[in-house]
Structures are given as structure tokens and as C-alpha cells.
Amino acid sequence: MKKILVATFLSLFLSIPLVQAQHSVARDWNEELLNAIRGDFARPTVHARNLFHSAIAMYDAWAIFNNNAETVFLGKTYANYTCTFDGITTPSDVAAAQHETISYAMYRLLSHRFANSPGATTSLASFQTLFESYGYDVNFTSTDYSSGSYAALGNYLADEIITFGLQDGSNEQNGYANEHYQPVNSPLILELYEDNDNINPNKWQPLAFSVFIDQSGNPFPTNIPAFLSPEWGEVIPFALKADDLEIINEGFDCYVYNDPGEPVYIQESNEDGIDDPYKWHFALVSLWSSHLDPADDTMIDISPGAIGNLSTTAFPETFEEYKAFYDIFQGGDPSTGRNLNPVTNLPYEPQMVKRSDYARVLAEFWADGPDSETPPGHWFTIMNYVSDHPMTEKRWNGFGPILDDLQWDVKSYLALGGAMHDAAINTWGVKGYYDFVRPISAIRYMAAKGQSSDASLPSYDPHGLPLIPNYIELIETGDPLAGDNDENVGKLKVYAWKGPDYIDDPTQDIAGVDWILASRWWPYQRGTFVTPPFAGYVSGHSTFSRAAAEVLTLLTGDEYFPGGMGTFDIPQDNFLVFEKGPSAPFTLQWATYRDASDQTSLSRIWGGIHPPIDDIRGRIIGEKIGVEAFYKANQYFSGFLTTDEFQATTTKVYPVPFTNQITIQAENNQLSKVELFSIDGRQLLTETINSTQKTINLPNLQTGMYFLKAFGTNGNVLLQTKVLKN
Structure with missing residues (x-):
């Protein structure tokens, strides 16, 4: 059963030899958090926030003892909340102080966040076991760090994050309950199979169960689950920009970042049939459901040599492009795979698998249930196993010095946690506003x-x-x-x-x-679950996964999994939860993080959860979120930029992105100096100028993001911005 396999997921994922070494304290606490999520209700929004807030706690507890880094929260005003910090004695043993501060902060924060979880008994005991294994005292609860106590500093940091969380827009103090949203449609009573023709077909419909068991396998306290987090757009984000926010009243104020525009609504015209985009999108979901029979002997090659490698510019926009992108009859997308593994320089070996086994396994593997860490946590699991791979060099963005395990982990968790948190805010803000049908x-x-x-x-x-x-x-x-x-x-x-x-x-x-x-008609799900209890548009899986893929690509400096391929072994007849299967063993394979993300998106269509319109626009939003979260995190890591970038209206840089030359022009000011920094804060260039315009040759820079500063003659900063080299 998959329930057993998920419990052993840590030893199976990627099917690679792992370096057996002691993990950092940050990794230990992240594993505790992931296990607690698996025992909690399946709430992607709530757990994306838990992962992010935990990442802040661990990163700040590390950064406060690092001369080059800036904290995110401790000693800062974060959004509308000020967390004061009066400083603390410099430790003689920095590593010990970081370990102690992180542990006290995480023990207090997680114990608070999971106190009312259905798995609280197990989770709280596990937190205490790890905490005490370090020799720390659960009875020490002081937050007065003025004496130089790093334990008290950890308690203080946790207490401040907890207090911040009670006013961050999540409504945590009321169990994250909805305050304004009301569904348009009455529930669909699944057992009765009544005609469902008396609803608004463009709006989400609640489902009524005799027993509802959520995606993590927990019985739910009501048999008509409410819409999860329709007001989550109000939660304070990490890197989402105010310029990308619209507050739109649809019965209540909906906070919508990166508005993707309307989904496809049903048409009223006569005899439009399959030419109606709404009907095409949902008919495709029904047709892909026909691929789920192991008696069907259709075989497909699922190796990276045959699938994956979609162009990032290939996402459809028009209806005709959607029809060309998704194969309505055979399933899948127009990806063509790759000729060679760039690490081995050998072709990827074909792997012929029944389409029915592949589609069914995808639907369950990426659904993350039961015993799920939810989609945000699933990508943390992937991140951890990339970190463990013996071929992974922990060089940030693929260059610079090799980082120690703790520095790598706290930075990785902050970048990925920020992206997952922003993806939840963005996605559920869109879901709450458009309220689109499943x-x-x-x-x-x-x-x-x-x-x-x-x-x-x-x-x-x-x-x-x-x-x-x-x-x-x-x-x-x-x-x-x-x-x-x-x-x-x-x-x-x-x-x-x-x-x-x-x-x-x-x-x-x-x-x-x-x-x-x-x-x-049923989606390919358990009868006690059927469909997640929230609107479909846009797909959370597509948004989370694409954002995570971008973060992993950037932080490793490589779009490929270590060794050129990530894998997960699927045993015969012992993986599926909804029914017996698959009919033969095989291995899920992905060349790149984006390939894995794209596979996630297709899995939700085969699973009957999303039509294509939910998928593509989620991928587009996720890509933007991942990149922005990564570079926002790097501002803190380097101490270079800790506020929004500044660019004077009369000073500009072009072309953007640049190749081998970049030009800075100050229309009403004289330039005196230009400085260029790597994303980890290393100064790469300083050039003196005495003109209003300067073109700089930069042919030896590798592809990536950089920070640029331009100064006027009186030393004032005229421009401070991020620039991308192609």
C-alpha cells in the first residue's frame, strides 16, 4: 500500500545512493515539521505558511550571528509588524549558539502551530524527543535574552513569530476559518446521483459526503467541507509585489496578485459543442479518464528521452493553442524529451510503460495522499533529497564557495519556503475571487x-x-x-x-x-475524498510545483537533477491507494525540476481534478513567483538589498536582460561610479565614470542574476536594481 511507501519515502525518493552523514539542526527540524504536516489536516495554505515561518525562524537564528547576512524578521519591521531586537553577546562558539537558538525557536513555534492537530499527540511528543535529545530543557520558557541566553533568544523569536501570525491575515486565532466567503451553489450530494442541472456552472460547488476523509487520510469534522482559505490572498506575503496586487470586491474584498484573468465560462450559443472552450476543457478531463484501465495495452515511453523539455515560451494562450498543446485523445503535452543526459553524455534509455499505469501512478504520486506533506511540503522533501545527493555541491546558485550544511539548509528553506508561501497566497486569492467550478x-x-x-x-x-x-x-x-x-x-x-x-x-x-x-462521472480519487474542498482555478499543484522548480534550478545553479535524472521506483500492485496497481513495476523519471513540475500539472488532469485552463495559468504564475522569491531571499543572504529595489525615474539600464554589454544612462544626473555584485553579495566590478551614460563590457559573466548600483557625483545612489544576463 502507498501508505506504507510514503512512510519510507525518505529512503526511496530519487533512488540514489545517499551520503550517510549527520544532518544540520535545521534539517532535523524541517523533517519534524514535514512529519507533523503528514499527520495534520491537508491544508496546503496553512502548511505553506508553517514551512515559511519556520524557515524565517531558522534563517534568522543563523543570520543574527553572521556578519554578511541580514535577518528577515528579527530586529526588523516586517510588513506592519516590528520585531524589536536589542542585540546579544557575541558567542564564543557561534555554531553552538545557532543550534540552541534554532532549536528553542522551532520547538516553541511548532508546538504552538500543531497543538490542535489531529496528530498532535504524536507530533508534540516527537518535537520534545528531538529537543531533549540535544540536551535542552523544555521547562525553560524565558524570553529575556538580555543576559546573553541563546535559549531565551530562541523563545523570544518564536514568540514574536507566533504573535505576528495572529495578525497576518490568516485568521489563525479562529482556526483559519472563513470570515466572508459564501458558496453560490448548494452541495452536490454524492450518494444520491441526483441531476446536477440546477447550479451556476461557472462557480464552485461544495460536496456532501456520508464520510469525508481528507487528502491526508484524516476524518473531517463536517461532511460538507467548507471552501479552504478563499480569503488567503490577504495573508502577508514574502516577495509578492504591491504593484501586482488588485483588491477586488466580489461580496468581500478579494486580494488578487498577478491576476490571470477570467477562466473559460460556459457559452450560450447554439450547437457550439466541442467548439465551446468550456466544454472542450472539461470534456478533455473526461476523455483522459478513459486512459485509466490496465486492460488497455497502450504503451508509452516515459523516459526523459521521450517526454519533458517543454519550452518555457510554449505555454498556450489562445483556444487554438490549448488544443494543440494538450492531446485530447491520447493524453500528454507536446514535449519531445532530450537526446542526452548532460552528466553522463549518454542517451536516456527508453522506458516503455502502460499509459494506464503511468497515468494512475501520476495521479496518486503527485496528489500527496494519504500521509501527505501537501504539495508545498512535497517539494521540501525533494529539496532535502537533492541536498543529500552525493553529486550535489552546495555552492549557492552553482558557484562560489561550498557552503556548510546549516548555511545551505537555512538559505534553501527560506528561498523555497518564501516561494511556497507566496504561491499559496497568490493561488488561493485567485481561487477565492474567481470561485471556479471543478x-x-x-x-x-x-x-x-x-x-x-x-x-x-x-x-x-x-x-x-x-x-x-x-x-x-x-x-x-x-x-x-x-x-x-x-x-x-x-x-x-x-x-x-x-x-x-x-x-x-x-x-x-x-x-x-x-x-x-x-x-x-468520477475523478480518479477515493470516494471519501473526490475533489479538494476549494475552487479549481488556478491549480495549486501547478503553481506550487512551477515555483519550486524555479527555486531549485536557481539555488543549485542547474536545471537538472543531480546526475542528470531524478527517479522514483514504483512497485507492482503495491503503490496505488484508490485501487490495485500498477500492473507492472516502473520508475518515474525526470531530467529537470521543470520536467517534474510539468508532470505534476498533467497528473491533476488525469486525476480528474483540473481542466487545462486551471493548469497553464498556474504554471505561469508559479514561474514568476519562484524567480522573485529566490532573488528576494538573496537580498537577505548578501545584506546587499533588504528593501525594495530603488530605481530613479531618470536613470535606466538597458538592454534588459543583457548579453555581453550593459548601458547605464542618467538623463538628468552625472554618473560617478557603477558597481556590480553577485547574488551572494560579492563585488564583481567597480568602475569610475564621469558622464551621463556608460556602456560596460561584461563578456565573462555567466548566465544569471546580478545586483547593479549606479552613483551620482555627490555619492547619492541613482539606481539600485537587479539585472539578468542571458
């Missing part, structure tokens, strides 16, 4: 309406499903689904995964694929 509601709604392709045929309705031969058809007399009295004649049927009604024992049963009543 496939189970949309497909069952259209099925109840009829068909929209041909007004001359039975059951025509402009809001019906499009007819697609061999996949979506009308039921005729004599059809096995017609019913004893032909009561289903004229209704719609779909060729799809048959659903949880056909599974009594998931360790032995397989639902398979067949013609079913379209009004009984």
Missing part, C-alpha cells in the same frame, strides 16, 4: 442538461456535453445502459473510469474503464 460539478451539470452538438438529436441543450464518438455519446434503445424500461434512453454516457462504486477492497479491486452514465 470537473465533477461541471461534467455532471452538462450531463444532466444533455448534449450541445446537434439540435436535431435528442436531449439537446446549449449547456450540454459535446458529443465525441467513442467517448461521449447518446444512449439508445438496446444499449446496456438503457435501463430495464429504457429510462436512460436519450441521456448521455461517457467512456471513463468507472469510479469508487466498483471498488470494495482497494488492495485487490480495479474499477477499470467502461461506458457509464455521464451523470455518474
Whole structure:
């Protein structure tokens, strides 16, 4: 069972030989946090915040003893909250002081955050066991660090982060409950299979269960789960920019960063059928469901030599581009794979796998359940195993000195945690505002309406499903689904995964694929879960994963997994939770972090959770978030920039990005000096100028981000900004 495999995930992931070495104290506490998340309710927003706030605590507890770094929170005004810090005695043993401060901060913070978790008994005991294994005293709770106590400093830092969290917009003090949002639609009662034609088909619909078990395997306290975090856009972010924020009132103030624009709404025109983008997007989800039958012998090559390597400029924008990007009949995207592994300089070996096994495994592997660390935590797990790989050199952004384990971990966690936190804020702000429908509601709604392709045929309705031969058809007399009295004649049927009604024992049963009543279509999920309890648009998995892929690419300085390929072994008949499978063992493989991210996105379509419109716009937002979070974190690491970048309106730099030359121009000022810094704060160039414009040759710089300063004749800073070299 996957439940067993997830518990041993730490030894299986990437299927690589690991260096057996003692982890840093930051890594120890991150593992504790991930285990606590697995025992908590599946709340991606809440846990992205927990991961980020923990990363701040550990980073600041390290940075306060580092001469080059700036703290994020301690001794700073962060957003609207000031955390005072009066300084502390310089330690004779810096490493010991960092260890003690981190441990007290994390023990107090995590004990607070998971006090009411369904797994609290286990998690709190585990926190204490680790804490006491270091020789620390759980009864020491003082926050008065004036005597030079690093334990008290850790307690103080945790206390300040806890207090900050009670006013950061998350509504933590009320269990993160919604304050304003109300669903438009009444719940879909899953057990009754009633017609779902009396809803707004563009809006999210709650689901009613006899028993709801969330994605982490926890029974939920209500059988109609509320929309999770529709007001999360109000939470204080890390690197999201005020210029990218819109506050839009849709019954309540919705905080929407990087607004992707409207999803696709259902059209009213006659006989549009599959030409209606809404119907195409949701019909595609139904068609991909037909790929989930191990009796289907269709084989595909899932090696990095055949899939992956999508161009970052290849994301579709128009409806025609969406239709070209996603293969509605065969599944997948237009990626072509790579010819060679850049590390071994050998071709990637083909790996032929049943499409049905691949699609089913993807749906469950990336769903992160049960025993889930949720999508943000899943990428922390990947980060940890990249760090453990014997071929990983811990050089920040791929160059400079090799960092010790603690410095690498606290910096990695802050960059990745900031990205995951911002992705949650951005994504759920969009979800709360657009409140867009999920496939189970949309497909069952259209099925109840009829068909929209041909007004001359039975059951025509402009809001019906499009007819697609061999996949979506009308039921005729004599059809096995017609019913004893032909009561289903004229209704719609779909060729799809048959659903949880056909599974009594998931360790032995397989639902398979067949013609079913379209009004009984199911996503490929457990019957006690079905679909996450929040709107679909945009996909959290796509946003989180793309943001994480960008961070991992930047912090390692390499888009590829160590060794040129990351892998995860899938055993036969002992991985799937929803049903028995897969039918044969195989290995998930990814050349790059972006390839893994793109695979995550496709998994949610095969899983019946998202249509393509949710996916692509999530990827686009995630890419922006990942890059911005990484470079924001680097501002703190270097101590170079700790506030928003400054650029005088009359001073500019071009071209942006640059190749081998960069020009600085000050229209109304005389330039006196230009300085260029690496992202870790090393000064790479200083050049004296006596003009209003200067072109500098920089042919030997490697591709990446740099910091640029330009000064006027009186020493004032005219320009301070980030520049990218192609």
C-alpha cells in the first residue's frame, strides 16, 4: 500500500545512493515539521505558511550571528509588524549558539502551530524527543535574552513569530476559518446521483459526503467541507509585489496578485459543442479518464528521452493553442524529451510503460495522499533529497564557495519556503475571487442538461456535453445502459473510469474503464475524498510545483537533477491507494525540476481534478513567483538589498536582460561610479565614470542574476536594481 511507501519515502525518493552523514539542526527540524504536516489536516495554505515561518525562524537564528547576512524578521519591521531586537553577546562558539537558538525557536513555534492537530499527540511528543535529545530543557520558557541566553533568544523569536501570525491575515486565532466567503451553489450530494442541472456552472460547488476523509487520510469534522482559505490572498506575503496586487470586491474584498484573468465560462450559443472552450476543457478531463484501465495495452515511453523539455515560451494562450498543446485523445503535452543526459553524455534509455499505469501512478504520486506533506511540503522533501545527493555541491546558485550544511539548509528553506508561501497566497486569492467550478460539478451539470452538438438529436441543450464518438455519446434503445424500461434512453454516457462504486477492497479491486452514465462521472480519487474542498482555478499543484522548480534550478545553479535524472521506483500492485496497481513495476523519471513540475500539472488532469485552463495559468504564475522569491531571499543572504529595489525615474539600464554589454544612462544626473555584485553579495566590478551614460563590457559573466548600483557625483545612489544576463 502507498501508505506504507510514503512512510519510507525518505529512503526511496530519487533512488540514489545517499551520503550517510549527520544532518544540520535545521534539517532535523524541517523533517519534524514535514512529519507533523503528514499527520495534520491537508491544508496546503496553512502548511505553506508553517514551512515559511519556520524557515524565517531558522534563517534568522543563523543570520543574527553572521556578519554578511541580514535577518528577515528579527530586529526588523516586517510588513506592519516590528520585531524589536536589542542585540546579544557575541558567542564564543557561534555554531553552538545557532543550534540552541534554532532549536528553542522551532520547538516553541511548532508546538504552538500543531497543538490542535489531529496528530498532535504524536507530533508534540516527537518535537520534545528531538529537543531533549540535544540536551535542552523544555521547562525553560524565558524570553529575556538580555543576559546573553541563546535559549531565551530562541523563545523570544518564536514568540514574536507566533504573535505576528495572529495578525497576518490568516485568521489563525479562529482556526483559519472563513470570515466572508459564501458558496453560490448548494452541495452536490454524492450518494444520491441526483441531476446536477440546477447550479451556476461557472462557480464552485461544495460536496456532501456520508464520510469525508481528507487528502491526508484524516476524518473531517463536517461532511460538507467548507471552501479552504478563499480569503488567503490577504495573508502577508514574502516577495509578492504591491504593484501586482488588485483588491477586488466580489461580496468581500478579494486580494488578487498577478491576476490571470477570467477562466473559460460556459457559452450560450447554439450547437457550439466541442467548439465551446468550456466544454472542450472539461470534456478533455473526461476523455483522459478513459486512459485509466490496465486492460488497455497502450504503451508509452516515459523516459526523459521521450517526454519533458517543454519550452518555457510554449505555454498556450489562445483556444487554438490549448488544443494543440494538450492531446485530447491520447493524453500528454507536446514535449519531445532530450537526446542526452548532460552528466553522463549518454542517451536516456527508453522506458516503455502502460499509459494506464503511468497515468494512475501520476495521479496518486503527485496528489500527496494519504500521509501527505501537501504539495508545498512535497517539494521540501525533494529539496532535502537533492541536498543529500552525493553529486550535489552546495555552492549557492552553482558557484562560489561550498557552503556548510546549516548555511545551505537555512538559505534553501527560506528561498523555497518564501516561494511556497507566496504561491499559496497568490493561488488561493485567485481561487477565492474567481470561485471556479471543478470537473465533477461541471461534467455532471452538462450531463444532466444533455448534449450541445446537434439540435436535431435528442436531449439537446446549449449547456450540454459535446458529443465525441467513442467517448461521449447518446444512449439508445438496446444499449446496456438503457435501463430495464429504457429510462436512460436519450441521456448521455461517457467512456471513463468507472469510479469508487466498483471498488470494495482497494488492495485487490480495479474499477477499470467502461461506458457509464455521464451523470455518474468520477475523478480518479477515493470516494471519501473526490475533489479538494476549494475552487479549481488556478491549480495549486501547478503553481506550487512551477515555483519550486524555479527555486531549485536557481539555488543549485542547474536545471537538472543531480546526475542528470531524478527517479522514483514504483512497485507492482503495491503503490496505488484508490485501487490495485500498477500492473507492472516502473520508475518515474525526470531530467529537470521543470520536467517534474510539468508532470505534476498533467497528473491533476488525469486525476480528474483540473481542466487545462486551471493548469497553464498556474504554471505561469508559479514561474514568476519562484524567480522573485529566490532573488528576494538573496537580498537577505548578501545584506546587499533588504528593501525594495530603488530605481530613479531618470536613470535606466538597458538592454534588459543583457548579453555581453550593459548601458547605464542618467538623463538628468552625472554618473560617478557603477558597481556590480553577485547574488551572494560579492563585488564583481567597480568602475569610475564621469558622464551621463556608460556602456560596460561584461563578456565573462555567466548566465544569471546580478545586483547593479549606479552613483551620482555627490555619492547619492541613482539606481539600485537587479539585472539578468542571458
